[in-house]
Amino acid sequence: MQLRSKLLTLAAAAGVAASLSLMSSTANAADPGKSPGGNFDLGVWQLQEPVGSPGSPTTISSSRLEGGFQDSYFYTDTRDGAMTFWAPEKGVTTPNSNYARSELREMNRSGSAADWSLSGSHKLSATLRVVSVTKNVCVGQIHLGSGGSSTKPLVELYYHAGGDIVLGTENSPDGGQTPHTVGHVSIGKTWTYTIAVSGGNTVDLTVNGSTTHYGIPSSFNQYKQYFKAGSYNQSSSDSTTNGARVAFYGLTVSHG
Secondary structure, eight states: OHHHHHHHHHHHHHHHHHHHHHHHHSGGGSOTTSOHHHHSOOTTEEEEEEEEETTEEEEEOHHHHHTTOOOSSEEEOTTTOOEEEEEESSSOOOTTOSSOEEEEEEBOTTSSBOOBOSSSOEEEEEEEEEEEOSSEEEEEEEEEOSSSSOOOEEEEEEEETTSEEEEEEESSTTOOEEEEEEEEOOTTOOEEEEEEEETTTEEEEEETTEEEEEEOOGGGTTOOEEEEEEEEEOOOOSOSSSEEEEEEEEEEEEEO
16 A cells, blocks of 8 residues: 555656646746746847837837736737737838737846847747738747847748748848748637747748758848847738737846
8 A cells, every 4th residue: 555655646746747748838837927028038029019219119118028018919828828919900110010019129237229240140030820911920030139220130030820831031122022931820720930040041940840041142141130030010900900919928147
């Protein structure tokens, strides 16, 4: 009886450990009762929302995000704890875009804007699902920072309404984007991506465990970069009810 009791105790402990491991790697790790800043490390992000004055969207600082900020465009889903971004088709946009966004922009912990060189290793990883989309939505990108006058991205990762996941690689700082279909996931299903830079000249993209590589044209060498993630809607209209809603269950950035 003592041996059986000990085995049952060990089995129970193993079960608890397995449950904790599962919770740490799934959406259940997020607390539905906390703001996004209570579940995610938002000390290296600034939020841009589709409200404000024309050409000047409202931005929310890292400290406000960490302090519990949330509203109808950026909030915790009370059902599963997901950090959720909502970008309607009608909203305030930046001067260089016709599309509204609820999107995080990478920052340094000091409060300054992130602006890193292509040399070294840089990685943005996410677990997410697209809840709704009318056309397509950009859910992650590497954007050009200082070094020149271009306001283009280096790469953008899109989710299309039909389920295709497409990477757009910019041909040069002057523009022109080449699309690459890199996966397919049904609407509402959870998936993962990692957008990384290695060797100073290669973008390494991993979607649901499958990795592809893309050379970075030398015309980008003069530019520094930063990551973005969220819901950057790629369609516009007069509708405030149609748009792109994206839920994140994991979001991390690393540099080395």
